[in-house]
Amino acid sequence: MAPKPLIKVAAICGSLRKASYNGGLIRSAIELSKSIDGIKMDYVDISLLPLLNQDLEVDGKYPPAVEAFRQKILESDCFLFASPEYNYSVTAPLKNAIDWASREPSVWADKTAAIISAGGGFGGGRSQYHIRQTAVFLDLHIINKPEFFLNAFQQPSKFDSDGNLIDSESKEKLKDVLLSLKEFTLRLQQGMQFVKSNITPKPSIKVAAICGSLRKASYNGGLIRSAIELSKSIDGIKMDYVDISPLPLLNQDLEVDGKYPPAVEAFRQKMLEFDCFLFASPEYYYSVTATLKNAIDWASRAPNVLADKSAAIISASGGFGGGRSQYHLRQTAVFIDLHFINKPEFFLNAMEQPSKFDSDGNLIDSETKERLKDVLVSLKKFTLRLQQGN
Ligand SMILES: Cc1cc2nc3c(=O)[nH]c(=O)nc-3n(C[C@H](O)[C@H](O)[C@H](O)COP(=O)(O)O)c2cc1C
Structure with a gap:
């Protein structure tokens, strides 16, 4: 059997603060990804993107930071979004990044993603629903299971004071998300090869x-x-x-x-x-x-x-x-x-x-x-x- 292709994951965090819990989830995910065959996960920084303003789009070109960001998204097979919840929705830095990458030609289209979050009582769940809603237009396929929400304020804390995830059970759950993302990405990529192939007749x-x-x-x-x-x-x-x-x-x-x-x-x-x-x-x-x-x-x-x-x-x-x-x-x-x-x-x-x-x-x-x-x-x-x- 041919070896499975390497899956490139772009890890994106919707919080900009240093001791961010969601940043801690992303660091932990990158560390965990090293123990999973066939995945290569890279952190993609969205803090330097200007706020979206269509006037910044000149002659079909985007500002340099945006062009660089879009190129990274284009080169990835799938995405891991760590999405804090601000006022029951996604944060502005994350929405800004999503919107820039969605500009013509959208670099998200037909790729896969997973969402994780740490936040208040509901663990960021409401921000996850808003991303899923946006994903319909972006044509991103988001894994359904396992879901990952973490209450960052419950004691004893699952994070240290620098925002590093220190709870081994949560790390296991996070690893399961990565495994599911890898499997779903491979599944849709291989399935697409079948759909596009000359194999006939295709099953009814x-x-x-x-x-x-x-x-x-x-x-x-x-x-x-x-x-x-x-x-x-x-x-x-x-x-x-x-x-x-x-x-x-x-x-x-x-x-x-x-x-x-x-x-x-x-x-x-x-x-x-x-x-x-x-x-x-x-x-x-x-x-x-x-x-x-x-x-x-x-x-x-x-x-x-x-x-x-x-x-x-x-x-x-x-x-x-x-x-x-x-x-x-x-x-x-x-x-x-x-x-x-x-x-x-x-x-x-x-x-x-x-x-x-x-x-x-x-x-x-x-x-x-x-x-x-x-x-x-x-x-x-x-x-x-x-x-x-x-
Ligand atoms: C503007 C703002 C709005 C917030 N709204 C919510 C909210 O709706 N739900 C929630 O669970 N937490 C909310 N929080 C608290 C965040 O969950 C908390 O700041 C968390 O630490 C943010 O994630 P981070 O640690 O990755 O920065 C809000 C925080 C800010 C700054």
Whole structure:
């Protein structure tokens, strides 16, 4: 067997202070990486980057510090972000660095990353969610597991007074993050080689199409019907509708002797048979519908039947086209270990006139159908990539 390629990791810290806990995590990660075969991790300093100002972009060139930084990002296979939480979000130094590297041509695209953090009570978790949200546009694939949050203020401290990580259990957890990042990076790189190869025929992908709205003339139902129709014109995809309306509302008291109610068992069994999922997710009050959340929660009960599979989200709703429900779904996906495609995103304002739907909720707009088809093609490729990279 050919030796596995060396994975180059850029380690980036969102805090600039000397005794930073997050800096301590990065130093520890670099030290730990030396004991992992096939990884080379380098610290990339973001403290010298100017604050992003598009006026600094002259004749398609960036300031020298930015050009040097972008080159380092370009040369890396993947990234380790240590992300402190400032006011429930990422720090300005980190966002600034992310934004500079995202300028044309983005040097993040289609690479992998892991996020770690040390902070207050929630260990920096809220900053991690914001990076994940940004990562969708950047087309970064962030590992789901293991997650790493560390409460830096709990006594006895896991850091010394210089911010060095001194707790051996945390070091073990940190090492597991690096191992997972290495494995996911190799998996996506190798999977991409398969997708691009001339090997034919490629395995066929089974997609479960799930709708978060129950009404007959649902726009999201219309998207699902359209997707199923469009899938017939794509080689190597078989898409089936999975009805989630018969599922009872989740109540753990319904779980008896390790068994679920019959409708739930049947649904879970079906989920197991699919390679990936297409969720049509309407937005109810800035989040997913209870109908969809209920189905996801049942599927996530042990053993989780969604784990390590891929998915795409589409939505039709009010002004923002269901975008906020998509973000909530992506957040849930971290725990249930679903890998969502980043691109293309698909949001549709269903209220806009002239309507893209008829009165039965059927999608009638040909341009929108093309965009929907692009989602399916991307889901197929990403699923093959994940499966074949193993
Ligand atoms: C402007 C500012 C806002 C902060 N907001 C939060 C917060 O929302 N949540 C949190 O857990 N800690 C918050 N903190 C505390 C940081 O977690 C703490 O300063 C931590 O040490 C920062 O990471 P570092 O040690 O790597 O610099 C905040 C700190 C600053 C300076």
